[in-house]
Amino acid sequence: MSHDRALLPAVLLVVGMAFFCQASRVASADVGSALIPLLVGADGVIQEYRDAVDRIDSGDSLEGIRRLQVIHERIWGEDPLILASASKEWRIARPLSDRIIAKLRDMSPEQQNLYRQEYQSRASSVLERAMAEMDPTSLLRVAELYPLTEVRETALLAAGDLFLEQDQPELAIRVWQEATSGFGEKASGDLYQSLLLRRAIALKRLGKREELRDLRKEAAKILRDQFSEFEQLLDKSALVSGEVDIVSAPRLQVTDGAIAWKTHDYSRHVAFSPSRGRGYYSDGTGAILAPCFGDGWVGIATSRKLLRYDLRTGKLISDLNLRPGAPYFEEQDIATRLWTVQEGDFILSSYVARASRREDYLGFDIQVSLPWRGMKCWDLSKSGSLLWDTASRNVADDMLRTTSFNSAPVVGDDRVWALGWRKSGYIDVTMWCLDAKTGNGIWSRPIVGNQVDLTMFGEPAREPILGSVLVRDGVVYCCSNLGAIAALRAWDGEVLWILEYDRDSQRSYRGRYRPQRRNSIWAPNPLVLEDGVLFVTPLDSDQLYAIDASNGQVKAHVQGKGLGPYMLGTTDGRLVLFGDLLTTMPANDVGRTEIWKQALTRSPGLGRPALVSDGVVYVSAGESALIHQGLDPIKPPRSIASLAPEETPQTRRGLFRVEESFGGRVDIDGERIVITNQNRATCLTQKRVLREEKR
């Protein structure tokens, strides 16, 4: 017995060696066919599969189908590989479940009916359970397991919807594509149409602009008359529509206008001292304030109050409190920072929550008064009750509470996208997405950390003025004005691209600091997106950048000197810039061809003009009139309304009293034109309309 035991290992070794040699020979003969079944360990299952397929092919359909389905249910999720005989030279392994589904679909219509009769009720009950679980993976399982039943479509649609709800739009798109695949003629039917909108929403969330554009074209062809409805639904879908914050060029409806109303003088609410100016636009007393237009009212934010006026009568409707936390603080760049934004029932504005004290040594700045601005949101449907305040002590998120928001955000679909900065050695710029109802952060993404000009004591010499935000087709574009422009996915803040550009040198070469008042080539302009090209005018650069919105590559850049400071937008395929001259250039070939420049002969006042479809509208300081200047150089500028001479505003600078020129920011809201400056707002309308209203 003991002798036998001693022999046994030797015998096994010999047999094993013989077997191994044989196997090696087989493997070397056909590596693919020998190894793959061994690797996946699915030989037995594959035999069962072949047996079931043979039965179906030989006429024993019901038994074959039953056996096939048993295998399918047993292996689902494990997916053993099976060799495909697509090519004789290359052996390709595929999941067995794919082969089973393919076989079921290849069956004759009679056999398919047989399958449905056999499994329809069972599939329905499994679907019901999966629906109750609200688990997209279970729904996918149902769709995969019963591919010929009617539940498949329902399961895939529901799975896609759930994936979308769970912020997984990539998976949702893949599932919906699966729902439309393999149905040949059905692809252009009801199912396909209903999926068009779903896929468009998901693409919008993903920020895939190119694919969304293709899908829109496809939808336009398929839906025809219903396409406008499709567009409307898409715009109202889970993200802000493309219409938000677009610099559109409205048609000028006022040709012979008159002043409809003027507001009271609200300049006492504007904390601003031009003599102290260290900002970019301290001279621009006519430039000021960015109002917002609601349904029949205009909102104007000052330093202390957010004022709402009736657009028809100019009567004050409400004043919301913006009481600054640092009453001594004086604005340096009121053109930039006194903004208000409205969307639906929400109205937002920023306010100075705190400010550091100015400190100097023999007149040299040690530190300037640096404000920390919170953002407030009110609900107009509830009599303007305050919904939230980012600088409130109750805000639990430290980062959010200590972030300063000084550029206008974009509001849409209950979300607020805002650019904020925070000091951490550098000035860190972060894009925040907030819940518009609660003010809670949904996501935040750092964009850049950089410095503004520093005093000789190493403190920021001025408040960092962040750039504007644009949300279009599910993508948030922003310019930090601190050396970087970025595009992020609006849904979850994933960075699509960040472009760093060359900044102006902050100091001269001999280490001498620049004068206190620093001029920029550009005014704070909104971003303009036209035909896939993003136009940006960073405050800290002298260039106008044309950037490919899909990848962040610079397509062209133009020296801005002589073009700015205002980039008004695009109309009729041309980018319009306003400064000492009125300049237009083709939006698709910026700076290279066909630059038209027109002299502005009617002495424009300080302030941002408005772009209309065929020209610009600006205030003439010399004539105290509103001027329309067409883009066509042949047509001379014409006065469209006379502005009643206003008492000349005067301010003090040093020992001298300086006369400020007349001006203001021009905004167009339908058939009304509103001119806003730091003293008051003036509304003009067509004389005929005015007479009718008075009657």
Add this chain to the structure above:
Amino acid sequence: MSIKNRLLAGSLALVTGFASIPVQSLSQVTDDGPRRVIDMKLQERARLAVERGLEYLKNTQNPDGSWTDKIGRKVHYEYRGRLGKHVGVTALACIAFLAQGSLPGRGKYGEQVEKGLDFLLRNVQTNGFITVNESRMYSHAFATLFLAEVYGMTGMDRVKEKLKSSVGLIIQAQNETGGWRYQPGADDADMSITVCQVVALRAARNAGINVPKSVIDAAIKYVRNSSNIESGGFMYQHEVSPTGRVQRSRTTFPLTAAGITTLYGAGVYEDRVLDRGLSYLRRHRPRRYEALNTFDYYYGMYYATQAAFQRGGEYWTTWHRDTWRDILSLQNPDGSWQDLVGPNYATAMACIILEIPYQYLPIFER
């Protein structure tokens, strides 16, 4: 070296009996030569002073591990600021404990070091900047130096990642001149802050953290160019115009001391700049009574003592004798020292200066 001598002296005292302390133990001859004599009595007084100073720091530590002093800036001859939890002073106080021989959680002041370390680690920002109450690159450099020393001696994982990010910030913040300024990302530089960063980088490199050679080289170039050949001192700022003309600013004792220490730290031991600089230090040594009314007495002495220690020989023995007498005489009855920044800062600095010969910290080794 002096530690060994002190131990030797102690052993001899035990062997021979306390009544008969050998004369040599009071004025120990160093191995650098017969003329270079360290006054052991002075050394013993310094040890006791350090003990009292560290006790003072132990008692003034905040519950969160920080120390409070004036966070501010030099404005001409003034120091303006406000009291607050101070990153730089916390780091310096912890370095003083390390230089005594304690480590986080270990040694006589292990608990204090541990709490101080926790405070600093908590305040490492996501970009690597170590800052509280808007403290600046000075504080960041001292905090990084402390983290580097701790990591070098303990290898603590939780320190490593933060140290890497804080070193990363220093590297990123270096500007085209090769130097640094009060804030990261500034486009000019000054000698004082540059030296702090270089010392921190060197400590990190010694501890095994990757610091690109190009960064150190550019910084050393900046420091060398800051030397004023005429006076031998180092300038606060210098700027080279496109025409090649160097625009010079003031030279001071602390800056010169800092410059020499940096060059020694970079491995430069033989250079005309060093000889002239050391000569400048001897000529411009600050008076003892200036300590109370300035903000940079201890800062200058901190670097000057390191420079003298590295130089060794007679220069060191003379420096040691004079400096020790001055600093010991400035100690308050409660164990603290005082200057315009605050008692915690001055006490930490004074303790570190007196502990330099112990060579317990890698950065102070010869």
